[in-house]
Amino acid sequence: MTGNDLGALYAARERFTSLLGAGAVLADGVIFDEFRDPFEGPEAQSHRAALVIQPETVDQVQAALAVANELKVHLWTSSMGRNYGYGGSAPVKNGAIVLNLRRMNRILEINAQQGYALIEPGVSFHQLYQALRDEKIPLMMSVPDLGWGSIIGNALEHGYGYNILGDHSSALCGLETVLADGTLLRTGQGAIPNSPLWSCHRRGFGPSLDDLFKQSNFGVVTKAGLWLMPQPEVKAVGTILCQQEHDIVPLIEAMRPLLQEGILQGIPMIVGTPVGDDVANIGQGRFTVANLRTVLRPGRWNVRFGFYGRADMVSQRQSILQKAIHAVLPNAEIELRTYAGDAGPDEVEPRDYISAGIPNQVLLDRLRSVFGETFGHMDVSPVIPFTGEAALRLDQAMREIAGRHGVLGPVGMLCNPRSMVAACMLMFDASDPDQVKAARNAARDLYAQARDWGCAPYRSHVALVDEVAETFSFNDDALGRMYSKIKNAIDPVGILSPGNHGIWPDRSI
Ligand SMILES: Cc1cc2nc3c(=O)[nH]c(=O)nc-3n(C[C@H](O)[C@H](O)[C@H](O)COP(=O)(O)OP(=O)(O)OC[C@H]3O[C@@H](n4cnc5c(N)ncnc54)[C@H](O)[C@@H]3O)c2cc1C
Known part of the structure; x- marks a missing residue:
């Protein structure tokens, strides 16, 4: 068909x-x-x-x-x-x-002792946060920039939050999924009837299947375990601010060992703000660089990050970071605000909500207030090396490509210990069909540019998934062919999400 x-x-x-x-x-x-x-x-x-x-x-x-x-x-x-x-x-x-x-939005269990929750797919970040607070459970969650999404949907998409368990996909432990033929399957320890360890121990016996159900169309996930961290004694959250374009090189050189050693925690996020009077008027309508600056954080480069744990350890981490950054960037401004581990939205400044693990809608509200209710954006998110040179190269490419297509393109980078996931937003007026087209063309051009670097987006708009999947072409597309073989074996007609992440059964549908 x-x-x-x-x-x-x-x-x-x-x-x-x-x-x-x-x-x-x-x-x-x-x-x-x-x-x-x-x-x-x-x-x-x-x-x-x-x-x-x-x-x-x-x-x-x-x-x-x-x-x-x-x-x-x-x-x-x-x-x-x-x-x-x-x-x-x-x-x-x-x-x-x-x-x-x-509508499947039940929190089935919160285990304060072992530090996990077992949830259904409709549970949002807001909902779990509220449940933890209402029941005064001393566990902390990681949240993305918007709190209205589903925890499971975000994690299956490889989404990110920003504190210690910010790699949300890795925070899942044990899945229940329905396969295309209706079979109900539990992964890992969950395959043992009445296992006490389904949400505690990732693997079972034999290959681990959990990752097969992320960014795929191999099953419908109906339950998942989610690891939560113990509520810290304190959380110290804030920013590092640098003013010069080339500061990004020593900044990343200083941050990398700290992340690899575990001194820096979670997923620090670097944002690049276009500076200078010459670029302020670039853009069209409300979508100008000058307006964009009012949303982005100050400085040419700004790192959002946090420390979590016992007060004396947080203070040690803080002084190690300060020493390391100021050794290479004496003018960098490091700003940290310290809150009690259980501080909620009334005690924490809104600009610190995300790092403090408090779900909110501040960013989208702010974007809409500056750019209007028809604000639209398309995310382009290549994974790039964790080096200053790669960051500068991305920033330059983004500026050139977004400028050529007449849309705004600020650059964000989420820092893992050995890679960065770009979170670049192409921003445009979604009421204008020409701008919608321009944003898609700009995303295509950035994907092509990333391909030349040997890189690819970690996730993609549905209109562009096949183009991204084709980037992973080693040995005559061996990986894509393997995905299709699995799809053919378990869902030959393509009942479930055909084409998701470029995965199709062989049979033409
Ligand atoms: C201003 C702004 C800021 C954002 N900031 C962030 C951020 O900080 N971090 C981030 O990660 N994202 C961010 N996003 C992107 C996005 O909004 C979030 O990732 C959001 O959480 C995803 O929506 P959802 O959780 O409702 O997932 P869904 O839309 O429900 O799911 C996402 C995808 O996962 C798969 N899927 C979902 N549920 C299932 C299931 N049960 N079984 C099998 N497959 C399934 C499907 O492919 C689906 O398309 C941002 C977006 C905006 C507009």
Whole structure:
């Protein structure tokens, strides 16, 4: 079949309605509209959902898959469905039915002693944070820049937060998934009936399958364990600010050993702000560099970071960092504010919420207040070497490419001990179809540039996934062919999220 044809869709709508109830099947309206790319603009792009279904239980997910298999319709899985900047909940395959798990939002367990939570896909960062506070559980979570998303959706997408467990994908431990044929499978220790260790010990016996269900279309994840860190005695959070373009080279040279040694904790984020009067008026409408500067942090380079733990250790880490940075950058400004480990939104300054593990919407609210309600962005996120030279090269390429296409392109970099994940936002007015097109073309050009460096994005907008997947072409695309073999074996018709991350079954669909 070539897609979800109208007859099949009509039948599917009836079947899903009798299975899940009319309220769980959306074909239009305000809530339905949340499941398109929020920044696609007024012109329909070719990544539209035909229907949205919202099961509430694992049984309902399995039953929905049975219907999809019978009618041979394509589904597209999302949890909260707020993958903004990468297409939201829009499917790769036009006309797919979005299988949205927002209503499966139970926190099944929080284990304060072992430091984990077992959650369903609809649980948001806000929801888990509130539960920890309401029950005064001394555990701390890592949050991304927006708190309204799903923890599981974000982690399956390889998303990042910024404190100690900020590599969210690695913070998952043990998954429950429904395969395309409806089989219910638990990974790792979870495959032992009544295991006490499902969310505590990552591996079982034999190969670990967890990563197969991340950035893929091999299953619908219905539960996951999430590791949480003990609430620290104190959290000291703030920034390092440098004024000169080339400061980035010694800055990264000083940070790398500290991250590798574990002195610097979590995922420090470096943001580059375009400086100088000559560039202030670049841009169009409200989307000018001058306005952008009001949103970004001060300085040419600004690192957001935090220290967590016992007060004496945090203070030691602080002085080691200060010594290391000032040895190479005497004029760098290091600013830290120290809060009690249990300090909440009333005690912490809003600019410190993210590093302090408090979910919020401050960044999106700020962007909309400066650029207007039609603010749109597309994230371009190549993984690059953890060197100052690579950072400068990215910054220059981003400025040149974004400028050529008439959109703004600030540069962010998330620091792992041995790599950086760029988080560059192409910003544009989503009410203008020409700007939407320009942003996609700019993203394509940046992907091509990254390919020349031997690099690729860690995640991508749904419109560009095949182009990214083709970058991983070693030995006649051996990796992509392996993914297709697995897809063919477990979902030959492509019922589940066909095309997600460039993974298709061989059979033409
Ligand atoms: C201003 C701004 C700032 C942002 N900052 C960050 C940031 O700091 N860090 C970050 O990581 N992102 C960031 N994002 C991007 C994005 O908004 C978040 O990653 C968001 O959490 C993703 O949406 P979600 O959690 O609702 O995931 P979803 O949209 O539900 O899921 C994302 C993808 O995961 C897969 N998936 C989801 N659920 C399942 C499932 N149950 N089974 C199988 N596959 C599944 C699907 O491929 C889906 O498309 C930002 C976006 C904006 C607009």
